Amino acid sequence: MLDYREAGLAPDDLKEMYRTMHLARRLDERMWLLNRAGKLPFVISCQGQEATQVGAGYALDTAVDVISPYYRDLALVTHFGMTAEETMLFAFAKKGDVSSGGKQMPSHFSKKSNNIMTQGSCVATQVLHAVGASFKFKMDDEKRVALTTLGEGSSNQGDFHEGLNFVGVHNLPFICIIENNKYAISVPVELQYGADKLSDRAIGYGMHGEHIDGNDPIAVYKAVKEARERAMNGEGGTLIEAMSTRLTAHSSDDDDSYREKGELKEEDCLMRFKAYIKEHEVADDEWFETLEAEVKKIVTDATKAAENAPYPDAREALTHVYEEVNNG
Secondary structure (H helix, E strand, O other), rough: OOOOOOOOOOOOOOHHHHHHHHHHHHHHHHHHHHHOOOOOOOOOOOOOOOHHHHHHHHHOOOOEEEEEEOOOOOOHHHHHHOOOHHHHHHHHHOOOOOOOOOOOOOOOOOOOOOOOOOOOOOOOHOOOOOHHHHHHHHOOOOOEEEEEEOOOOOHHHHHHHHHHHHHHHOOOOOOOOOEEEEEEEEOHHHHOOOOOOOOEEEEEEEEEEEEEEEEOOHHHHHHHHHHHHHHHOOOOOOEEEEEEOOOOOOOOOOOOOOOOOHHHHHOHHHHHHHHHHHOOOOOOOOHHHHHHHHHHHHHHHHHHHHHHHHOOOOOOOOOOOOOHHHHH
């Protein structure tokens, strides 16, 4: 793992990054338990990819930069200000869901007040949303970047190629992270693309490309920080391929028996980061124990609040779906 001092981080930064990773992991685990208990219909997990998401988010300016996430980005949107209760409200499809008022599938993140762009269900469309935002930033001479994420399977969609080509042509302040967990649902990378590295595609788009260890939040932070600096200096977009590990099945509806036994013995990014923090004497066991208790309470309180919250009224089914014209 990269030396945090080389990346310009301080000990308190590491603790804050770990805290967000830990909260996202515990929220995700709770949602899986609720799904298996028959209380939630569907879960799609971020477990194993928190390092990429938090490392990236920490390198951005949450006050001005926008993100157009994909469905696995629970840790990223948590860093950008989506609360534990808001996460549980969308998981239960309750009226107070900030993403859609309980009308959208879980993990279709959106929170305008925190610069989290609305997400659609068709994979890779979020790339075009971020490209559009970055084009606006350049036209209006705003010092902001748009970041989008996707899995390596989605990088083979036409939206991805068209979007990144547009970024290269117009030299936009844009960052794309491929969270490469090596499976497009059940399809392994060797059946997805012929390139050795997806980051090499950046050459064809006329932008900077980088292949990094997505299980190292410090390495991700450094790569995204440098990408943002290039964008601010008018040097255009960046394509980052962050190699990560999907610790769960593709979703709660997926049978991942297609994986080989022992394949998931790779290091868990959360445990790896915890060991790094302890090794560098940034925090001790007491700090981790206190954090565990704090996060457990946050997750439990959020779950109870969401369970007790009302569902949207059936009469609201078409609200904010079609344009409402006031003829009065």
